[in-house]
Amino acid sequence: MRGRATGGMEASVELTGAEIIVKALLDQGADVVFGYPGGAVLPIYDAIFKQNQLRHILVRHEQGAAHAAEGYARSTGKVGVILVTSGPGATNTVTGLTDALMDSIPIVCLTGQVPTHLIGNDAFQEADTVGITRPCTKHNYLVRDVKDLARVLHEAFYVARSGRPGPVVVDIPKDVALAKGPYIGPADVKHRSYRPQVKGDAAKIKAAVAMFAAAKRPLIYAGGGVINSGPKAAKLLTDFARVTGVPITNTLMGLGAYPGTDPQFIGMLGMHGTYEANLAMAECDVMLNVGARFDDRVTGRLDSFAKKSRKIHIDIDPSSINKTVLVDLGIVGDAATVLEDLIKVWKAGRHRLDQKALKAWWKQIAQWRARDCLRYRMDDKVIKPQYALQRLYEMTKAREPFITTEVGQHQMWAAQFFKFNKPNRWMTSGGLGTMGYGLPAAIGVQIAHPDALVIDVAGEASVLMNIQEMSTIAQYRLPVKVFILNNEYMGMVRQWQEFFHGGRYAESYMDSLPDFVKLAESFHAVGLRATRPDEVDGLIEEMLRINRPVIADVMVDKTENVFPMIPAGAAHYEMKLGPEDHVAPATEDGMVLV
């Protein structure tokens, strides 16, 4: 045993594996578990039944449990917990685990397993869960002996939340859950090798300050790492931006890391980012990347990405540095810790940017901003999706809502039109792009924040992928609002087919859609619909007034496209601003990109 029990009452009392699990979860600060029962986890469900500290939320599909746990984790900064049975229960979580891995979300997923003596025998509901989930978790365990169970559970939480966070699976055979063994608390467990570097190298931080101080056209590019690091990182990032007076852009994952309504914020960058953010990336001379990973949605074509800049990259994950973009200075460490040191060094050195150059740089940015790249043509008969979101934002911003999304055009419009002034308010599937994420994620958010306004900005296609979770919403009386931008198309697919496949709309039309109002009603929710622009405000008012789950079916323009757009394989300066721009893949290579 690696973590040794240190005497006392607790160590001498033997508990069943199932009781150990409940106790370990509580000791780790978990108050909720999202799950679905089955044969292999019945002993654990029995232990949950016999107590009332750990709350169980019954989802309707294990994928829903995984996304709900993600929503919980992203909106609280805590580890989300899932409990599912063996075989199909475990395999149903794979999409959610992969999603959490791609977006660095801390999750502990407990899976039941057939009893140890049957493992490898193709027993009923047996799946090689550790084998299947190895590539889609940060780490995973199969616990063969109840004596290891408490240690493994505490390790799992430690691994999930430390360093670059991620999902951890603990596979627990039924006999292990039934057997009796010792319990040890979190304080008695120390992982034997995993120690991510938190503090940045002092010499490199000094060099970074010198490099940044010499900039004429500086830019901060901040990502989800700032949010994962915690609210302190967002605060320090804001401090640093204010002290230096430089422009700042956020990735899709980083929205809320810097106040979205602040004049120094120049919008999201990337494929559907703002004109000013992408051009600032192309033109900056020193880039400070904090907790972003040079994702291909952000860089566009690599060989022409931000060529004029020297690059500083702060990341907790050493493998993120120099992975796709070579940087001049890589600093491994936690965003908050490194930013704190960076600010200290900046202030101690009384650094000040070249104010004349900075002024000229802001003037340039103002010119790009003046293009008003998010403008769209208003219509008085058809609801423009952008308009619906603009109204939703304006009418809800005072309540500082938590927004989740599905995946598609609506997701990009939500990212463009919502402004987040705080971290942990924006939950979207960035890395994996998982349709069906938003509705279950909203459940997790609403469970964690019962009194908050939680809205799933949805597409009609995506929301059907986990629509069964409306039943969970009903059971727990969660006043989640599902705001569907219904274009009767897989809009994002349709957009690519229009631009890159000659307008041949293969299988992207959503035929035979349900009547979402009736669907809401059958799930004990309220259904609302708007079909004309002048109905939008009324619909939103009504939705906000009703303290119950609502599905708002907003019938929007079926052929609207998301702009700006940097076609895959194109460079930032090849951005298309609107329908009048011809959009085509920039290169043959671009055509194969997704």
Added chain:
Amino acid sequence: MAGLASTNERHTIGVVVDNEAGVLARVIGLFSGRGYNIDSLTVAEVDPANALSRITVVTTGTPQIIEQIKAQLERLVVVHRVNDLTTGGPHVERELALVKVVASGNRRVESLRIADIFRARVVDSTTKSFVFEVTGTSEKLNAFISLMEPLGLVELSRTGIVAIARGTTGL
């Protein structure tokens, strides 16, 4: 990687890992999942008291890819140390092969003569065959094998490379 092309290098990397189920699968999965090359891979427990194994992996890639491979290996929760022997200074690489040769007459005698030159040992013999054990660098083994081929090589088993840094310091 577009725009970052440079020439391939071959690196020998020592990795100290927990000796537990699934560790090898994790390392191999990392290489296959991310499309890295494995030229050779060996693994065995080296520290039973602390349940540690050592993996020696030989891989090729651009300097940037090699850096990625090391960073990705270090990121695995079960990995304790990653040591690039190729950049870490002088080191020794060895491989062992067992080579079965079926031959008679002159060819049988010739195989023994070559074995002698390569300091290969006969570890099994019948009236019609020998099994030679030969140790050395991979190049030496390749040379030995190519000489044995025309003489009646029927079966070959190689360990893959193990490596260690020269000098006084331990990993």
